[in-house]
Structure formats: structure tokens, C-alpha cells
Amino acid sequence: MDWLQLFLLHPVSLYQGAAFPFALLFNYLCAMDSFSTSARYLLLLAGGGALAWAAMGSFAVLVLLPALCAGVLISSLGPQDVHRWAFSFQMSWQTLCHLGLHYTEYYLQERPSGRFYITLSSLMLLTQRVTSLSLDICEGKVKAASRGIRGRSSIPEHLWKALPYFSYLLFFPALLGGSLCSFQRFQARVQGSSSLGPRCSLWALTWRGLQILGLECLKAVLRTVVGAGEGLSDCLQLQCICVMWSTAGLFKLTYYSCWILDDALLRAAGFGPELSQSPAGEGYTSDADIWTLETTHRISLFTRKWNQSTAEWLRRLVFQQGGARPLLQTFAFSAWWHGLHPGQVFGFLCWALMVQADYLIHTFANLSIRSRPMRLLYRIVTWAHTQLIIAYIMLAVEGRSLSSLWLLCNSYNSVFPVVYCILLFLLAKRKHTLN
Known part of the structure; x- marks a missing residue:
């Protein structure tokens, strides 16, 4: 390539x-x-x-x-x-x-x-x-x-x-x-x-x-x-x-x-x-912070630690300024700051959805999973899924062009972010029903 x-x-x-x-x-x-x-x-x-x-x-x-x-x-x-x-x-x-x-x-x-x-x-x-x-x-x-x-x-x-x-x-x-x-x-x-x-x-x-x-x-x-x-x-x-x-x-x-x-x-x-x-x-x-980046099973933590000084700058510049949907605004601005290539726009918006899904998934898991073996299994599965989703986002952002993005989206790799999107929809709907 x-x-x-x-x-x-x-x-x-x-x-x-x-x-x-x-x-x-x-x-x-x-x-x-x-x-x-x-x-x-x-x-x-x-x-x-x-x-x-x-x-x-x-x-x-x-x-x-x-x-x-x-x-x-x-x-x-x-x-x-x-x-x-x-x-x-x-x-x-x-x-x-x-x-x-x-x-x-x-x-x-x-x-x-x-x-x-x-x-x-x-x-x-x-x-x-x-x-x-x-x-x-x-x-x-x-x-x-x-x-x-x-x-x-x-x-x-x-x-x-x-x-x-x-x-x-x-x-x-x-x-x-x-x-x-x-x-x-x-x-x-x-x-x-x-x-x-x-x-x-x-x-x-x-x-x-x-x-x-x-x-x-x-x-x-x-x-x-x-x-x-x-x-x-x-x-x-x-x-x-x-x-x-x-x-x-x-x-x-x-x-x-x-x-x-x-x-x-x-x-x-x-x-x-x-x-x-x-x-x-x-x-x-x-x-x-290589150790945290490679061992975390949470996309939200990976996001805060990846290029940490830039993440803190974005938080101060955009997220903390208020307004509707600050998470989406932060990732949208990050796409603008990086250059607004097609792969970057897709990658950062996908990243925002994955972080939102991560919050709901782990909140639900912490309330539902009690036994230590199940918690260990859950941590292993979510670690692998987190690393695969980050890899998907990284290839979208670094590929930049529509042709690279098309190859990525048409591969089996799209299953991983789609799973989190489905869980985001189901858990958000469940949260709304409980409220």
C-alpha cells in the first residue's frame, strides 16, 4: 500500500x-x-x-x-x-x-x-x-x-x-x-x-x-x-x-x-x-503509555491514553466547552483538525460511537456479571474486541482515501464495530425504557 x-x-x-x-x-x-x-x-x-x-x-x-x-x-x-x-x-x-x-x-x-x-x-x-x-x-x-x-x-x-x-x-x-x-x-x-x-x-x-x-x-x-x-x-x-x-x-x-x-x-x-x-x-x-494502551479492555480508556496530551487538549478545547453531544463534537473537531479526509471522517465518527457503546456495555456488565471466572472471560473477550475495533479505526483514519475505506468496510473486519453498534442500540433502548 x-x-x-x-x-x-x-x-x-x-x-x-x-x-x-x-x-x-x-x-x-x-x-x-x-x-x-x-x-x-x-x-x-x-x-x-x-x-x-x-x-x-x-x-x-x-x-x-x-x-x-x-x-x-x-x-x-x-x-x-x-x-x-x-x-x-x-x-x-x-x-x-x-x-x-x-x-x-x-x-x-x-x-x-x-x-x-x-x-x-x-x-x-x-x-x-x-x-x-x-x-x-x-x-x-x-x-x-x-x-x-x-x-x-x-x-x-x-x-x-x-x-x-x-x-x-x-x-x-x-x-x-x-x-x-x-x-x-x-x-x-x-x-x-x-x-x-x-x-x-x-x-x-x-x-x-x-x-x-x-x-x-x-x-x-x-x-x-x-x-x-x-x-x-x-x-x-x-x-x-x-x-x-x-x-x-x-x-x-x-x-x-x-x-x-x-x-x-x-x-x-x-x-x-x-x-x-x-x-x-x-x-x-x-x-x-504503551502498557495501558496494549492491555486495556475499554475503548474509552484507550481513547484517553492514546496520544494523551492531544486527548487532554481536545477535552479542554471542545468537550468542556459545553453544548449538545460534546463527545460527538470532540471527535468531529478531531476529524477537522486532522484534515477531513473521507477515511478520517468515517474513522473518528465511528470512534465516537464505539466510546459511547463502551460506556453502556461496561456499565451493564459491571451490574450483571458476578462470578470471577465470567469476569475474567468477559475481560479477555472485550480486550480482543477493543484491540480489533481500534485496529479497524486506525486503518480507516490512516488509509484516508475512499478506495482504502471501501476495502476496509467490505471486509470481515466490519463485524466488530457493527457488534458494538447493535449493543449500543439495544442498551440505549433498555436504559431509556428503565428511565
Whole structure:
């Protein structure tokens, strides 16, 4: 499959690895009293610009320009308006870039440049930081650095006051990947005293290196199995289940490896969990909770732990804002944020239904199943079903196109989400009758 090869050969990890020496250098310089706060902001900003240009080429303008505009908006607008305008501008810009991808892939029938895919990925992460910062200002967690262009300060002075915002939006350890770092956490690291600043743990980095090596070895073995077997277009009946499970496993290993690498880069720069020990530091959220993801028998728990910082961001940005059907709104927005490809729209809406079914199924089971052997059997069956449904959703989202989605829906794999949909209908009807 071309889309599978494209995903596996994604070169972001190479650029993340190349940024490691600079992250260690930044951590070392922060330990020097002579390295001022302004110099730290400038170094992170310059590193982000250099990394963007190296990884994206001329497409870097698509990230640098909205970051500049978002920084100006955030430093110019009042707390009551900043989130609405920043959110509208950033999502409009990102949507236009995704529409350019749609035009190239579906209308021109051409494969876009690999640098363009890196640009879109970085742009999605930029949207997280922009909206997180604007929400912090709107909620009073962060004090605006400027009262806007109506003040007496000159434009260069306004830009200098907005330097922490620009540095946060483009700081190089989080430009291409990594869990979402809040502005308060970022500021606590940059402005922290050198004597109290976090130290990079050599053992922590070594352990993550060993984890990445192990995951890459597993991925190489699984890639050989997937490459030697039949695809969804050629598989027969129950064989399609094995194809789906193994292909989804390859995707998972790739994500796990990337998340651990991103986590190691943030730690090397001093933005790891050690920062939480400082008075101003916030909690650190790691995206790769592999044990929970691979052992849970609940789709709802898998959803909260999969790419955990992004799940928490979506919860804050959409779910907690109120309105009718917040779960459906959250997954619909996630499909929009990812690009609104046909497979993504189907996959995220299916995911929302599966989470809703999961709540009802497990509530009913907890009330109905009493014996320990039956509970054990129930847990084993629901674990397998959860993993198969997640694999189904993952192939729909990663496949993206209508042709890949059609192959998936016409295979035996569609039985698993259909079972949960039937149980959702029956249990919802029973709940309504009891009420």
C-alpha cells in the first residue's frame, strides 16, 4: 500500500534526532548564570526557525507566517477576544493547507512532497500551542504581555514584548513532535534559575534509546510479515482480520517509537517531568503509555491514553466547552483538525460511537456479571474486541482515501464495530425504557 509505505518512511524522526545535540546544548547553556532569559527565548526561536527550514524547505513559510500572525494577535487583543480570533485564524489557515493537500491528492492525482506532509504535521502542533495559549489568556492563567497597538510603544517594542509568545509557538524541541507543553511550563523552564533548573538524566535518555531500538526491531519483523502477506484487496474472509491486526500493529509501533523519541528530545532540552518539581512547573504528560494502551479492555480508556496530551487538549478545547453531544463534537473537531479526509471522517465518527457503546456495555456488565471466572472471560473477550475495533479505526483514519475505506468496510473486519453498534442500540433502548 502506498499510504502505508509513506507513513513508515516519514522522515520526521531523522530531523528530531538531528535536533538532539542542540537540545543538550540549550540545557547546558541554561545552567550558566551568564545566559540571560532573553537569550534563551532567542535561541529556542532561532532553533525552531532553522529546524523548520531544514525539514520543510520553502514550505516552512506555511508554519512561520501563521506563528507570526498568531503571536501578533495574542499580544494585541484583550483576554475576552483573543481565543476566538486566534482559534478562527489558525484553524482557517490550517484548513486551507489541508484543502491544498486534498486538491493535489484527489483532483490532480499526484503525491505531494514529503516536506509538505511534515509541514502539515507541524502546523497541527502549532494549532495546539496557539489555542492552548489563547485559552490560558482568556481564562486568566497567563497575563498578556502587551495591551495592544493602542499603547504608546513602538512596533519593535511590541514585538520584543511578544518574544516569549513567538518563542513558545516555534521552540524547536516541540516544533515537529512531542506532547503539548503549556505556556506556563515553557515559561517556568526558560525563566527558571540556573541553580534550580532541571538536569538531563543520562539514564532516562539511555532507557528511551533502548525502547526505541526494541520497537524498531519489532517493527522490522512485523513489516516483513505484513509485506509477505496479502493486503486487504487480496485477503479472503477471516484472513482479513489478521491483515488488519498486523497492519494496525505496525502503525502502533511507529507511533510509539516516534512518541518516545519526541519525549526524549523534550527531556534533553530540560522540558521533561523534572520541571514539575519547580514551584511554577506544571505536570508533564507523556503520549506513550504503551502498557495501558496494549492491555486495556475499554475503548474509552484507550481513547484517553492514546496520544494523551492531544486527548487532554481536545477535552479542554471542545468537550468542556459545553453544548449538545460534546463527545460527538470532540471527535468531529478531531476529524477537522486532522484534515477531513473521507477515511478520517468515517474513522473518528465511528470512534465516537464505539466510546459511547463502551460506556453502556461496561456499565451493564459491571451490574450483571458476578462470578470471577465470567469476569475474567468477559475481560479477555472485550480486550480482543477493543484491540480489533481500534485496529479497524486506525486503518480507516490512516488509509484516508475512499478506495482504502471501501476495502476496509467490505471486509470481515466490519463485524466488530457493527457488534458494538447493535449493543449500543439495544442498551440505549433498555436504559431509556428503565428511565
